[in-house]
Amino acid sequence: MSSINLLDVVGILAGVAHFATPLVYYAYAKVKWLRKPWNIAANEDHRPRVSILIPTYREAGLIERKLDDLLSQDYPKDLTEVLVVDGASDDGTAEIVDKWALSHKDFNLKLVREPQRAGKASALNRALARAAGEVIVTADVDALWPREALRETLKWFGDPGVGAVSCLKKPTGRGRSRLEDNYRHYYNVLRLAESKAYATPVFHGELAAYRRDLLEMFGGFPADLGADDSRTATRIALMGFRAVTPENICVDEIVPREGYSSWRIRRAQHLIQHFSTLPEAGHELDKEFRRILIVESFLHVLNPWLLLASVLLLATSAALLGSLAAIGALLPGLVLLGVEAYRTWVVQQSFLLAASVRNLWSRETVWSKQAK
Ligand code: GDD
Ligand code: MN
Numbered sequence: 001m002s003s004i005n006l007l008d009v010v011g012i013l014a015g016v017a018h019f020a021t022p023l024v025y026y027a028y029a030k031v032k033w034l035r036k037p038w039n040i041a042a043n044e045d046h047r048p049r050v051s052i053l054i055p056t057y058r059e060a061g062l063i064e065r066k067l068d069d070l071l072s073q074d075y076p077k078d079l080t081e082v083l084v085v086d087g088a089s090d091d092g093t094a095e096i097v098d099k100w101a102l103s104h105k106d107f108n109l110k111l112v113r114e115p116q117r118a119g120k121a122s123a124l125n126r127a128l129a130r131a132a133g134e135v136i137v138t139a140d141v142d143a144l145w146p147r148e149a150l151r152e153t154l155k156w157f158g159d160p161g162v163g164a165v166s167c168l169k170k171p172t173g174r175g176r177s178r179l180e181d182n183y184r185h186y187y188n189v190l191r192l193a194e195s196k197a198y199a200t201p202v203f204h205g206e207l208a209a210y211r212r213d214l215l216e217m218f219g220g221f222p223a224d225l226g227a228d229d230s231r232t233a234t235r236i237a238l239m240g241f242r243a244v245t246p247e248n249i250c251v252d253e254i255v256p257r258e259g260y261s262s263w264r265i266r267r268a269q270h271l272i273q274h275f276s277t278l279p280e281a282g283h284e285l286d287k288e289f290r291r292i293l294i295v296e297s298f299l300h301v302l303n304p305w306l307l308l309a310s311v312l313l314l315a316t317s318a319a320l321l322g323s324l325a326a327i328g329a330l331l332p333g334l335v336l337l338g339v340e341a342y343r344t345w346v347v348q349q350s351f352l353l354a355a356s357v358r359n360l361w362s363r364e365t366v367w368s369k370q371a372k
Contacts, residue, residue: 004325011313012329018306022345025295026186029193033288036196040242043158050075050154050209051133052082055123058369059141060091062254066141067100071107075150082109083127087117119366120205121221121228128212128220136212138229142372143169143206143253152249153209163214163241164233166200167207167249168192173372175255182344194296195244197288199237201296202271205229206251214239225277226270226365234274234293240283256370261351266364268300268355273363275300304352 052070056063063084070082086094097111112126124138135157137150149167156165168188171180187202194200208229214236215221221228233243256263275297311333317326336342358364 003323005317005321005323007313007317007321008323008325008329011310011317011326014306014313015310015329015333018303018310021295021303022299025299026190029190029197033193033197034189038196038244038246040156040162040244041159042155042162044155046155046158047076047079048134048154048157049079049132050081050135050137050150051127051131051212052080052137052139052150053124053127053131054082054084054139054141055087055120055127056084056089056093056097056141057087057117057120058089058091059093060089060096062141062372063093063096064100066139066144067097067104067109069144070139071104072147073145073150074147075154077107080108080150081132082107083112083131084109085112085114085123085127087114087119087123089117117366119223121223121365124221124228125223128215131212134212135209136215137207137209138205140206143251145207145251149207149249149251152246153207156244156246157209157211159242161242162244163211163236163239164199164203164243165209165249166203166229166233166243166245167251168245168247169204169206169253170250171255172252173254173257175257175260175372177255177260178340179344179347180255180260182341183348186344191245192247194292195242195246197292198286199233199241199243199289199292200245201230201234201237201243201275201293203229203233203243203245204251206253207249208233210236211241214241223365225273226266226363226367227274230271230274235279237289238279238281238283238285240286254372256372259370263370264348264351265354265358266367268351269359269364271300272352272355272359300352301356304349304356307346307349308353 084097094113101109153165156162169184171184191200191202210232218235222231237243314326314330317323
């Protein structure tokens with residue numbers, strides 16, 4: 001038995017920093033930002049020409065429903081074009097799109113077939129080269145939009161200071177769990193609060209809209225890293241435009257039935273790639289946005305390692321030196337695993353850690369398909 005030692009002190013400090021940073025940030029975001037007015041002059045009558053880009057890879061089971069979903073949007077059809085880019089799917093996805101197009105001849109839909117699969121961002125760039133819209137919207141096959149989603153999104157572009165708009169997400173489908181619901185709730189609150197402060201650096205490709213001229217200024221979607229959506233929004237915000245996820249634009253995302261952990265780890269890999277290589281600001285950076293970028297980068301890239309370090313130091317001290325202080329610090333951490341919110345947080349940290357390690361050998365810019 002020994003009294004408190006250096007391992008204990010560093011272990012406890014690392015643990016306190018790990019939990020305090022997100023808690024303080026979350027509280028700050030809720031109190032200071034969440035209730036702020038938008039300070040954006042959204043215009044209900046704004047009707048820009050829009051191109052919706054849908055990349056598809058092995059989506060035979062869901063694509064028809066997604067096309068019907070786009071057809072049912074209450075936005076003028078003569079201002080809407082849809083570009084499906086299929087990444088050489090071998091399950092008949094492209095054929096289903098062709099057939100659907102034949103039975104909806106008045107709907108402006110084009111199918112582009114890639115000679116081989118080259119990843120989502122590359123498909124988006126292929127579509128962008130053919131798109132005529134003033135606003136470019138990306139959609140994923142596995143997320144359904146409410147009927148007014150497109151109109152609600154585009155009205156924000158009535159303010160010339162807005163460069164990008166995305167959605168919040170609601171988990172659905174057979175893979176949905178309390179874990180995913182809790183994680184999504186926490187994430188949605190932060191996205192909304194950051195949007196009100198200035199811009200959020202995390203976007204959702206399931207419905208992400210960008211001003212086309214801005215997108216073209218940096219050569220379209222980034223093919224060298226996974227988070228095409230978050231990266232593009234951040235670039236636009238760094239150019240001095242707002243990039244926001246309004247509260248009333250929320251899409252239903254289908255959670256995979258199998259491979260939930262690998263799905264979350266892959267997405268975490270993409271966010272870590274994004275936050276660990278943030279581009280330079282091309283414009284004087286908004287003060288709040290600078291804060292957001294610093295904290296979000298810390299939370300995604302470094303903070304998970306503080307938890308791991310804390311547990312390892314305290315466990316070593318408890319096992320090798322019999323430190324009561326270490327045992328006293330570890331025990332509440334274990335007991336709290338019975339509390340759902342805490343458990344959700346710890347699981348998310350383990351996904352981020354696994355993702356950092358996995359990024360060392362695979363960037364997952366072309367990923368395997370999960371069963372939905
Ligand atoms: N053409 C083409 N080629 N399309 C692809 C490819 C490809 O290699 N890979 C995936 N897609 C299509 C899918 O068919 C789907 O419509 C969309 O891209 C998103 O793929 P998902 O498999 O559903 O990925 P996700 O939901 O985990 O991806 C999320 O994170 C990405 C960044 O990390 C979404 O938010 C994406 O929008 C986001 O880009
Ligand atoms: Mn998806």
